[in-house]
Amino acid sequence: MLRRKYPDLKGLCFSPPGCVFSRKTADECKEFITSYALNTDLVPRLCLESLENLRNEVLLLINRIKIPKHYVVTPAFFSTIGNINVAKESSGEVLHGLNSIPSSEFGKQLNDFKKAQETRKEKRGIFQVQMFPPGDVVYLHKTSDDRNCLHGLLSCTTCGVVQKQPIYSARWAQYDDFQEILIGQSMLTDHFPQNVCHELERIAASFGIDFPYNDYSGNG
Numbered sequence: 001m002l003r004r005k006y007p008d009l010k011g012l013c014f015s016p017p018g019c020v021f022s023r024k025t026a027d028e029c030k031e032f033i034t035s036y037a038l039n040t041d042l043v044p045r046l047c048l049e050s051l052e053n054l055r056n057e058v059l060l061l062i063n064r065i066k067i068p069k070h071y072v073v074t075p076a077f078f079s080t081i082g083n084i085n086v087a088k089e090s091s092g093e094v095l096h097g098l099n100s101i102p103s104s105e106f107g108k109q110l111n112d113f114k115k116a117q118e119t120r121k122e123k124r125g126i127f128q129v130q131m132f133p134p135g136d137v138v139y140l141h142k143t144s145d146d147r148n149c150l151h152g153l154l155s156c157t158t159c160g161v162v163q164k165q166p167i168y169s170a171r172w173a174q175y176d177d178f179q180e181i182l183i184g185q186s187m188l189t190d191h192f193p194q195n196v197c198h199e200l201e202r203i204a205a206s207f208g209i210d211f212p213y214n215d216y217s218g219n220g
Helices: 025-031 048-064 069-073 075-081 082-092 105-122 193-206
Strands: 011-014 033-038 136-145 166-174
Touching: 025 082, 033 193, 069 075, 136 193, 166 193
Parallel strands: 011 033, 033 136
Antiparallel strands: 136 166
16 A cells, blocks of 8 residues: 555565455565465465365365264374374275265265355355465475474373474465465464564574674675
């Protein structure tokens, strides 16, 4: 809004919501807006389409579950899926294949729900416009975990490993990076200002940029 009055004004957006601009507007403001998003932060991925997709995926997974559904919310189950290698190996024991889902009352209700949603959209004439974070987006993504636990856990009394911090790297993001909500342990805490600030300071220090950052010319 102030672009014409202050043509040299630059904007920094930290963990902005994903439903801010259309692609055209987001592209046009790249010249003067830079956004920052940390790892699996939920907020930059929030839009109507991503929420609907998450809802549909969760309902589909519930329909595919082989084991008693109450077991999914037990600590024993979460301790198993905490190790991604174990989770991949045991997925066939927990979930039916997409093409081999047995008939059930829940499955019938799910199909009826999907049809009702499609009919509702058609009657209301709802046309979805993809929305995106503003400007160029610097994505602080996790590249590795600084941990040595044999079981793949953040902390483990058996291995004597206490919780350590993951390692992040910065790269320019594509808009498609934020079209899907990523479920993870840090999807909420990645939005906390102190966590974003800590990683930005750490990455700035790795480039030899020290506080105060306003002394940095940005050249090179």
